[in-house]
Amino acid sequence: MLITCPYCGPRDVIEFTYQGDGNRERPDPASQNFEAWNAYVYDRLNPAGDHNEIWQHSGGCRAHLRVVRNTLTHEISSVAFVRGDHGSSARHKAEDKA
Amino acid sequence: MVERQSPLEPEFHVGSHGNFEHGVEILLTETKPGSIVQLAAWPGEEKKLIASIRSVTGLALPDGAGGGSSDGVKSVFGFAPGKFTVADEAEGLAASFAKAVTPSVGTVTDLSYGRTAIRIAGPKAEWVLAKFFAIDFALPAFPVGAGRSTAHHDVFAQIQRTGADQFDIYVFRSFARSFWKALCHASEEVGYEVQ
Ligand SMILES: [Zn+2]
Numbered sequence: 001m002l003i004t005c006p007y008c009g010p011r012d013v014i015e016f017t018y019q020g021d022g023n024r025e026r027p028d029p030a031s032q033n034f035e036a037w038n039a040y041v042y043d044r045l046n047p048a049g050d051h052n053e054i055w056q057h058s059g060g061c062r063a064h065l066r067v068v069r070n071t072l073t074h075e076i077s078s079v080a081f082v083r084g085d086h087g088s089s090a091r092h093k094a095e096d097k098a
Numbered sequence: 099m100v101e102r103q104s105p106l107e108p109e110f111h112v113g114s115h116g117n118f119e120h121g122v123e124i125l126l127t128e129t130k131p132g133s134i135v136q137l138a139a140w141p142g143e144e145k146k147l148i149a150s151i152r153s154v155t156g157l158a159l160p161d162g163a164g165g166g167s168s169d170g171v172k173s174v175f176g177f178a179p180g181k182f183t184v185a186d187e188a189e190g191l192a193a194s195f196a197k198a199v200t201p202s203v204g205t206v207t208d209l210s211y212g213r214t215a216i217r218i219a220g221p222k223a224e225w226v227l228a229k230f231f232a233i234d235f236a237l238p239a240f241p242v243g244a245g246r247s248t249a250h251h252d253v254f255a256q257i258q259r260t261g262a263d264q265f266d267i268y269v270f271r272s273f274a275r276s277f278w279k280a281l282c283h284a285s286e287e288v289g290y291e292v293q
Contacts, residue, residue: 007163012232059254060178060249061177062247081179
């Protein structure tokens with residue numbers, strides 16, 4: 001499986017670390033809403049298909065990435081910086097994937 | 099400044115090695131820059147940091163991810179969004195950048211004692227490196243001056259192409275000797291010379 005890092009280009013999955021489900025919304029740290037915290041920690045969509053995920057290019061530029069991966073085929077349909085597009089430093093669009 | 103010892107020294111054997119009867123196709127050496135510095139811009143401050151790099155080193159950074167340049171004495175390349183590695187034969191680069199890069203623009207980290215720079219050159223340099231790293235070393239994909247961040251068995255490596263068949267590899271100083279030995283082993287079959 002290859003992930004096309006917006007900064008580094010297509011790289012083997014071995015260079016990346018999975019950082020979890022990208023659909024989770026973290027409650028305000030001061031929140032006492034236990035249902036919201038329970039949902040954040042335990043509830044997962046577990047789709048058979050496209051899945052929003054957070055990955056870190058830990059063996060490369062170390063940027064955190066929003067990745068949409070198909071859980072059935074491993075096809076990756078989009079990759080973007082979590083923090084935004086970093087001005088002009090992105091050169092690899094998801095369509096460039098090898 | 100105190101004289102810096104090379105971490106490669108016990109395994110650094112000048113001369114020709116391996117299968118060199120038909121010629122040496124790899125040159126290996128340690129470039130020993132006096133300064134290795136990493137610079138990081140806060141979001142939105144990248145252009146100011148690039149301007150500081152130009153004023154301190156005289157080197158212009160080409161546009162885009164992983165862009166870089168080298169004049170043979172000083173080198174710079176991008177290794178991550180808004181982050182750059184700069185090396186200089188002379189010491190004192192971190193002090194110069196500390197004056198030029200204000201805290202509102204970004205950060206300066208002196209890695210002169212934390213990284214070791216190994217140079218691999220020769221007609222088989224791309225071929226040997228392709229055994230180590232799953233990235234495209236072909237000249238059109240990896241132009242002269244450009245930098246790449248990658249890893250070999252979880253050991254970080256920043257690679258700058260400083261010639262058509264020449265690459266400078268920055269690795270952690272504590273891993274440099276084992277990486278150097280691996281590089282020597284990988285070069286044996288084409289014959290290599292340590293300079
Ligand atoms: Zn990357």
